[in-house]
Amino acid sequence: MKKLFLIVDFQDMFVKGCVGSDLEKGIEERIISCLHEKNDIAFTLDKAGADLFGGIGKYLGEAVRVFQKHSYGSLDFGNWLLGQDYDIIELCGLITNICVLANAVIARSALPNAEIIVNKSLTACYDDELGLKNLAVMEGLKITVL
Numbered sequence: 001m002k003k004l005f006l007i008v009d010f011q012d013m014f015v016k017g018c019v020g021s022d023l024e025k026g027i028e029e030r031i032i033s034c035l036h037e038k039n040d041i042a043f044t045l046d047k048a049g050a051d052l053f054g055g056i057g058k059y060l061g062e063a064v065r066v067f068q069k070h071s072y073g074s075l076d077f078g079n080w081l082l083g084q085d086y087d088i089i090e091l092c093g094l095i096t097n098i099c100v101l102a103n104a105v106i107a108r109s110a111l112p113n114a115e116i117i118v119n120k121s122l123t124a125c126y127d128d129e130l131g132l133k134n135l136a137v138m139e140g141l142k143i144t145v146l
Helices: 012-017 021-036 054-062 075-081 096-110 128-140
Strands: 003-008 040-046 065-069 088-094 115-124
Touching: 003 021, 003 096, 012 021, 021 040, 021 054, 021 088, 021 115, 040 054, 040 096, 065 075, 075 096, 088 096, 096 115, 096 128, 115 128
Parallel strands: 003 040, 003 088, 040 065, 088 115
Antiparallel strands: none
8 A cells, every 4th residue: 555644834923923833742652653664755845934943854855745835725736746646645733724724635635545634633723623624624624634
């Protein structure tokens, strides 16, 4: 099975600005696991943001792609996925109800037969209730929430 782990906007501005600093260890452990299993990793970076938070930036060189984006979802990510054959795409990062949601929907649209997973323990939202509501919306879109 071909797998992709997408780290969404885990950048200083978002982590320090509102949420997510406690996610770093879990995201790094997941990246290491993916690389050990020979799975692909990729990043989205919001052009309004700064560097990746903490030690996560050291994995940029391991990524199959890094998507710079101007808005919530990356159309470049979706267009790139059209030419890929991933069976599983797992997303993590910030912010659950904005960029994670948008990129999960793009992944679902680009590869409708792939399993799209959002790892809720590796995402965060500035409003916990809103984050949970958006995870429920994703489940309604046949996105697996772990």
